[in-house]
Amino acid sequence: MTGQNGHELNPILAQLLDAWNSHDAERVASFYAANYVGVDISDAGQQCGSAGVRETVQHYLNSFPDLQLTQEQVIICDNRAAIKVTVHGTHQGGIMHIPATSRSTEIHGVAFLTFDHGKITQASYLWDVAGFLRSIGLLPDL
Helix, strand or coil: CCCCCHHHHHHHHHHHHHHHHCCCHHHHHCCEEEEEEEEECCCCCEEEHHHHHHHHHHHHHHHCCCCEEEEEEEEEECCEEEEEEEEEEECCCCECCECCCCCEEEEEEEEEEEEECCEEEEEEEEECHHHHHHHCCCCCCC
């Protein structure tokens, strides 16, 4: 364990979620270490450092200006957390090379986060991309 225990992560995760729901890209980025590396399944590249996080957050907020995250479940083990979230928003800007559709979406995802001294150093984000495509009319119900 590096710098915190599981009980200390709960308030950090709550503050991180609040920063997202406040649409504060700077505040979200402040939860990430300078050496942070993250992988988002919906993005071909990696996120690096707080600047990469800030850019990603702003991209999502441009695409879903009314974006809101709801925490569904959290599992914490030592300095790692898995968070299941539901994201609600209206698709108002391009994302994944898909132009805005103005449709309401509900996207489910999981974030796997590793912490060191209260900052996120590594992350993997997995999203229900098929569900998102269905919600904006680009994929039929199966």
